[in-house]
Amino acid sequence: MYAEEIKEQKGQKELEDIIELVIPSKPQYVSVVRLTASGIANRCGMDIEGIEDLKVALAEACTNAITHGRKCKDDVVRISFKVQDKALTVTVSDCGAGFNHTSLKEPDLLNPSEEGGLGIFIIKSLMDEVCFQSPAAEGTCIAMTKYFGKEGKNG
């Protein structure tokens, strides 16, 4: 509903609004990111299941950024929300050492361990598209997209 209203205001142009959030790289602010995501996704007209999926995926990305990314002066995590007509793309970047996502093993789910791989696995399961960029010395950046309505994974 809201997305349509916004589209009308902009005429025929494809919608592409950006909302940015920068948080200190500290665990207590991850809930603020979840609340923000929930508000933005609601404004886009995303359904409740989609909003819950987005909240978890985004929190996983922030958790990774905070636990692996605290190795520089600029101790922040940057979150960018790109609102489009049929999709919401969220990008989370930190300035840590980066990691080689191609080397990640699929978690052994029936013989689970306490560490490793679970967060990324959850992100990939809940979002429609996930893309990693981890150039050396520039930190890690993860971009994840959730489509609204019929195009999404969950119908």
Next chain:
Amino acid sequence: MIEIKREAEKILIKLAGEADVYASPEMKEELYKLLEEKPKSIVIDCSELNYIDSTGLSIFIGLLKMQKEHGGDVQLLSLQPHVRKIFNITSLDKVFGIEG
């Protein structure tokens, strides 16, 4: 927030709030302390657990592993639908005893 009750060889735990990267360390510390009693069964009421992610899951996984070492188990009760979904997609629903 954690409420604890004891019943014969069972420990009943009620979790409330959000098991995320901020709340999990404290939750982990409190729950792992209970393992020293080597209970036969740990039953966790999740009806007021509003949110879980991998940091919360890892506590549950740790609890189950340590319980199994002495032949105990972990039962989860009344998961909210979106919390249940996280257990389903990670297949942890097959590892834990989940009711309701």
